[in-house]
Amino acid sequence: MAQPRVVTIHYTLTNDQGEELDSSRVEGREPLSYLEGAQNIINGLESALNEKAAGDQLKVSVAPADGYGEVNEELIQPVPRNAFEGVDTIEPGMQFQAQTPGGPQIVRVVEVSEETVTIDANHPLAGQTLHFDVEVVEVREASEEEQEHGHVH
Numbered sequence: 001m002a003q004p005r006v007v008t009i010h011y012t013l014t015n016d017q018g019e020e021l022d023s024s025r026v027e028g029r030e031p032l033s034y035l036e037g038a039q040n041i042i043n044g045l046e047s048a049l050n051e052k053a054a055g056d057q058l059k060v061s062v063a064p065a066d067g068y069g070e071v072n073e074e075l076i077q078p079v080p081r082n083a084f085e086g087v088d089t090i091e092p093g094m095q096f097q098a099q100t101p102g103g104p105q106i107v108r109v110v111e112v113s114e115e116t117v118t119i120d121a122n123h124p125l126a127g128q129t130l131h132f133d134v135e136v137v138e139v140r141e142a143s144e145e146e147q148e149h150g151h152v153h
């Protein structure tokens with residue numbers, strides 16, 4: 001395998017409807033750096049950036065399978081409202097951290113009724129085709145320490 005690189009990119013992410021979901025190009029944000037081969041970013045984006053050099057610009061569409069996966073219906077389920085003890089107002093769109101057998105997990109409220117709150121533990125971008133507009137800002141060799149740690153320093 002080639003020497004892993006640290007790649008720094010500016011990106012804008014839009015969905016199928018053309019709505020901007022995320023961007024590194026807004027004020028106060030830094031470009032994103034990731035270590036190749038360390039699953040720092042989604043597969044579909046990383047593979048499109050293989051072999052790219054500083055200054056390269058590209059548009060990449062990533063299907064759910066190479067992004068945040070398909071929506072798993074089993075992760076959408078009603079829980080009793082009294083599970084939210086101490087929370088006065090519960091509204092769709094709110095996020096909570098839930099304890100699960102797999103560790104802490106962010107869940108989103110999708111529906112609220114008198115008795116139950118329906119929560120969704122899928123990644124917010126699951127099931128979506130993601131459209132990235134990317135510019136490679138910088139590319140350098142990863143240090144040994146970065147490779148050991150699996151992230152950028």
Ligand code: ZN
Pocket residue numbers: 146149151153
């Ligand atoms: Zn480290």
